Each structure stands twice: as C-alpha cells, then as structure tokens.
Amino acid sequence: MPTEILYGGSPVGEYELAWKYGIGDLEVEMSVNGLDFAGVPENLQVAHNENGAITWTAPINDPIGKYHPKRSGTWFGVLDNQAYNSSDELAKTLRATITWGGYPYHLIGVPTHYGHSRAGSPKFQFSWSGIDISSKLYRRAQTMETVRSSRGNVITNKQALAQIFAEYGIRYDLADLKEIPINFQHRQNGRPGDWMQALLDTTMAAWCVEVDTLRCYQPATSGPVKWEYGDEAYLREDQLDANVTEVVNHVVVRRAAEASTAPPQGEPTDTDNNIKMFAFGNSYSQSFNPPLNGIRWEVSGDGLASDFICRNKDGNVFAVIAPRGAALGGLAYPTFLLHAGGAAVNGVASVSWTWGASSPLVPFSVTGAAGQIAFFGNQGHNVSGLITQEYDETYTVESMDSDSINRYGLNKIELRPNPLFARSEDAQWFADEYIRRKAWDSDPQTFRVNLNLALRVGDRVRIIDPLLGNEDRYVDQVTHLISDDSAQRYTRFRTILYGWRP
Known part of the structure; x- marks a missing residue:
C-alpha cells in the first residue's frame, strides 16, 4: 500500500483507493439470456463515446469451440449477432454488473458481431462484440414523416427527437438539452441516428448512452471538476496530438433565400439574376x-x-x-x-x-x-x-476567435445553410459553439489511468502537471479494460481542452 495512504493523516474511501491506486476488490456478474457468462471472456473491453454508441468486446479463449454459436450444446445459437426476434423486439442482450472498489457499473450490450480464428491450430480464439440499446438508430433506408413547423404549430428540437426515440422504442432523457424551434427536416431513406445528430448539431449538443437510457445534453462549459489526476502514481501514460491544420477561427452561417433563376426566352439577365x-x-x-x-x-x-x-x-x-x-x-x-x-x-x-x-x-x-x-x-x-x-427568411451571422487568429492566422470557413434553423439567434448560437468546439478539438490529449468505472463522457477533469502546468479538460471518450489480471486492468480516456468562449 502506498505510504501516503498509511501516513497521510486523512482517511481514504474504498473507491478512492480503487480509482487512484488500483487497490480494491473486483466483482463480476455477467449473463446472456439467463446463462451465466462470468468468467467466460478473458476480459471485457467497453468504450463510451460522446455522439456515438457504446461498443464492447468479449474475447474468449475457447480451445474446443464450446461457446461457438454453431457448436451444439448449451451455448448453441447464443453468442451470435441475432439480437432481435421476428417481432423486432430486443431478444438477446449481454447484461453485466461490475463492482470495483464498492462502485457498481452496469452495461446492457446488444450483440452485432461474432468471429473466430484458428490460424495454425485447431483451437478457437473466439470473439463476441456489439453496441448498446441505440442499435436501431443505425439501420439504413428508414423513413419517417417529414418534420415541418407551420403557423400555430411550431415544432422544437426536443419534440422532433422524442418522435424518433418513440418510433424506435428507445428510452431517452432530454432534460439537459437546450430547446429551440426548428423549421424543417426531411426524414426519408436515411438513418435515424443521422436525423438525431442533425437535430443535436443545431445547438452543438451531444448524446451518449447510460445503461438503458439515451441522454442528450449540452456539454458542460463550466462547473466543478469531478476528478483530479496528479502525479505519476495516478497517470500511467498520456499522449498529446495537437494539429494546427484543424484550426478554424472564423465561421460564417448564412441563409440566402434567393432562388437561382434564369430569364425568359430572349431576355437578358445581369449577374444578380435580375x-x-x-x-x-x-x-x-x-x-x-x-x-x-x-x-x-x-x-x-x-x-x-x-x-x-x-x-x-x-x-x-x-x-x-x-x-x-x-x-x-x-x-x-x-x-x-x-x-x-x-x-x-x-x-x-x-x-x-x-x-x-x-x-x-x-x-x-x-x-x-x-x-x-x-x-x-x-x-x-x-x-x-x-x-x-x-422565422427569419434571410440572415448572415459570424463568429470569430481573435486569440486563435493572432496565434495561427485567419482560417475562415462558411458552413452550408441548415434548413433546421428557424431563427438567426439560433444560427448565431451554433456559430459560436462551433468555433469554440473547434478550439477544443485542436488540442486533444489521451490519458491511461487505473480503472475508474465512475468516469463518464461529459465529465470535467483537472490534470495536475508540475512540468507543463495544470489544465481543466473535458472528457469525450472513455474506454475500460476490465480483467481479473490487475496488471491489465485500466481506463483510457480522451480529453479536449476548454478553449475560447465567444
């Protein structure tokens, strides 16, 4: 046990021992449709993504092919990629409860893939993987009724999102989402997840899945830091990858209501289509x-x-x-x-x-x-x-990051007109948030730490670095490797730096 715990003079909680120092008890409960799955995989790797589904992988060292879905026996037809029944109801899930240092972590996985390898050996190396309860949002060639606000019936982004989630049977939470009126959205021959993302992009909002609920929210730009990571005892490794080619510091959002027209036969037209x-x-x-x-x-x-x-x-x-x-x-x-x-x-x-x-x-x-x-x-x-x-028929809004322009020079872009916007004030919000997000993304940094199952996307962390200085960062990706082998048990998370605020 580290000496600072023995002689530090202050009590340390059970979970603090676990996430800071990697000391604690790991308890695993896993099942697939009532069959006990604990102890079967070599490990469980779970990746939580902002604006993306949870992905998980369970590799199995299976010398005799016992768990292969094509092998007769108890596990026949179980670990395959057939998650839905003929009524399009979710009929197969991986359910896991991982308790680490007294903290319970829950996962509901929807299988999408299985495979094996037998290179040079009759022994199977089997793998089973999937995503989360948002799986139906990734179906292609889907169609829903077009969303169109009209006089006396203005549709908001929250209402349009609720329609999508209800159609595909997904439990949702929109409490932390900024609500704005929207103008119009075609929802034909596409993916529901793309329609959802387009609606969220109007306020630069994000989404993630937490167990059985899809949560939409505005990324935290202020507030308390939830985690502090300091010296080498906490941080096993970190990697910074700053790329100046990604810098955008002046953005224009425009709706030009002018139609492209041609003159009648024999009549001239000037450059303005007059x-x-x-x-x-x-x-x-x-x-x-x-x-x-x-x-x-x-x-x-x-x-x-x-x-x-x-x-x-x-x-x-x-x-x-x-x-x-x-x-x-x-x-x-x-x-x-x-x-x-x-x-x-x-x-x-x-x-x-x-x-x-x-x-x-x-x-x-x-x-x-x-x-x-x-x-x-x-x-x-x-x-x-x-x-x-x-509704504003025409507008032109701009947003600039003067500090970035001074450091990198001007990099101006104009975004394509977005038919979802009804008001210029919403387009202005989008422009400000877009350029601030670009400032974040220009400085991503990834850390590997002791297993921390309570760390979530959307959390704010403080990195205490005696060499480079302290920074508060935003977490947009978290990957857990859960294993009985303590040397192979860790959390890796990606962060972006809080940038300029318009």
Whole structure:
C-alpha cells in the first residue's frame, strides 16, 4: 500500500483507493439470456463515446469451440449477432454488473458481431462484440414523416427527437438539452441516428448512452471538476496530438433565400439574376426547379408588375398574386385563386406576370421606362408558414476567435445553410459553439489511468502537471479494460481542452 495512504493523516474511501491506486476488490456478474457468462471472456473491453454508441468486446479463449454459436450444446445459437426476434423486439442482450472498489457499473450490450480464428491450430480464439440499446438508430433506408413547423404549430428540437426515440422504442432523457424551434427536416431513406445528430448539431449538443437510457445534453462549459489526476502514481501514460491544420477561427452561417433563376426566352439577365424587361405586356414567365416556396420579388424601374399567375409542378394555376383588377385593365380571376397576402405561397413551379406602366391611368400599350425583376424564395421546402417571430427568411451571422487568429492566422470557413434553423439567434448560437468546439478539438490529449468505472463522457477533469502546468479538460471518450489480471486492468480516456468562449 502506498505510504501516503498509511501516513497521510486523512482517511481514504474504498473507491478512492480503487480509482487512484488500483487497490480494491473486483466483482463480476455477467449473463446472456439467463446463462451465466462470468468468467467466460478473458476480459471485457467497453468504450463510451460522446455522439456515438457504446461498443464492447468479449474475447474468449475457447480451445474446443464450446461457446461457438454453431457448436451444439448449451451455448448453441447464443453468442451470435441475432439480437432481435421476428417481432423486432430486443431478444438477446449481454447484461453485466461490475463492482470495483464498492462502485457498481452496469452495461446492457446488444450483440452485432461474432468471429473466430484458428490460424495454425485447431483451437478457437473466439470473439463476441456489439453496441448498446441505440442499435436501431443505425439501420439504413428508414423513413419517417417529414418534420415541418407551420403557423400555430411550431415544432422544437426536443419534440422532433422524442418522435424518433418513440418510433424506435428507445428510452431517452432530454432534460439537459437546450430547446429551440426548428423549421424543417426531411426524414426519408436515411438513418435515424443521422436525423438525431442533425437535430443535436443545431445547438452543438451531444448524446451518449447510460445503461438503458439515451441522454442528450449540452456539454458542460463550466462547473466543478469531478476528478483530479496528479502525479505519476495516478497517470500511467498520456499522449498529446495537437494539429494546427484543424484550426478554424472564423465561421460564417448564412441563409440566402434567393432562388437561382434564369430569364425568359430572349431576355437578358445581369449577374444578380435580375430579369430585364423592355417590352410591356403579359408575355413574361419564369420556371423554378425545384419549385419555389415563399415566393416574392423585387422590382426596380418605373414600371408596374402585376397579375403574378402561379402554377404548380403539374402546370395548374393555383394562385394569383397582386392582380391589377378589371377596372384597371386586368383580368377578372376567380375569387378562390386570389391571394390576399399574409400567408406564403409555396410550391410555385412557374410564374407569369404582366409588365405595365407605372400609372394605372396609362394603357398597357403606352410605352414607359424599362425595369428589372428578381425572384426570391426557398427551393425544396416550405419555410414561410412559421409565425413571424419564429422565422427569419434571410440572415448572415459570424463568429470569430481573435486569440486563435493572432496565434495561427485567419482560417475562415462558411458552413452550408441548415434548413433546421428557424431563427438567426439560433444560427448565431451554433456559430459560436462551433468555433469554440473547434478550439477544443485542436488540442486533444489521451490519458491511461487505473480503472475508474465512475468516469463518464461529459465529465470535467483537472490534470495536475508540475512540468507543463495544470489544465481543466473535458472528457469525450472513455474506454475500460476490465480483467481479473490487475496488471491489465485500466481506463483510457480522451480529453479536449476548454478553449475560447465567444
């Protein structure tokens, strides 16, 4: 026993002895569908990942192939990769309770893989591995109903996530997640885990699995340090890998609602997609592929644009905007086609309009000044049904890390427009968190310590280093190697450094 424990003058708890000094009792309970599995694997390796499933591996030294799922006997068909039954219910799990220094650690594993090797020997080296209860989120070619906020029914990220988890039967905890309104999300022919991650990325949130619950949370940027690791008695090894090529210190997030349009036949256009109109009359039209949502326009010049006739992708007229009216020389349209204003007009595959004189007292045949028109909107999804205070059609937000720019020079990127954002303030939050996360990721450091089963992703640790100085770090990956051999029993964890705060 270390002398500082014997003569330090202060009591040391049972688990403190275990995680600091590697001294304690290890008790293992493992089963697979009621069959005792304790003592079968050589060890159990478990990796906890932020924004990723738990992965686990149980290697077995199996000289006669007793545990192979193809070998007849007690273990026939047990240690395979068939976790779900014909009703798509979870029917096979590895359940483990590991008690180390009095602390109980629990794992529910869902098998996904098994294999063996017999190179140069008839003896089997067998391996069984898998992930956690989030396994259904990794299925491909899945489809759910599209999420779309509308007037009077604004959907939040928490509500959209809850829909995914309910659909795939996953227990969840969203208590520590920042809630924001979202605009729109396609959920077709994809993986549910990708839809989940996209929703979490809007607030730079994270997720992990804790036993039987998937927890979504905002990574801790402040608060008490949970663990302190100091001298060589605690730290077996560490590795730093700082890469300047990963530095990003200026980020732009933009939503430009302008649609890409081409001019009518025979009409020129300038570099801003402004369609120039020289002849007066109703011969102007424009197509949009994909259809334009929230259509609007800007006119420059002295003429008057009116009678915007909107057609859907089937070529049918479904709305008329800004009619001139029969009294002023326009056509008389059916009342149900007339657009009263306020609500958006969506799904416009083509539009035709009339270019006339600026004064309604001047007939269309009378010439007047030329003009230009440019159409705007969003192609591919309906965005304008949201109540005004919940939706910003256009925005440009930026975030910069001045300290990083001074040290590394400017590295500016523009992120792709995100249809999930409804408000510019949420895009600003995302930009600030994105650049701060990049500051963290530029300085990752990995440590190997005595087995600490209570260490979790999302914890804050303090590294006491007499050579390089003390640092508070954030844990984003934890791997435990659990073994009866105390020399092979350890925890390895990856950390990122808290960086600049916008």
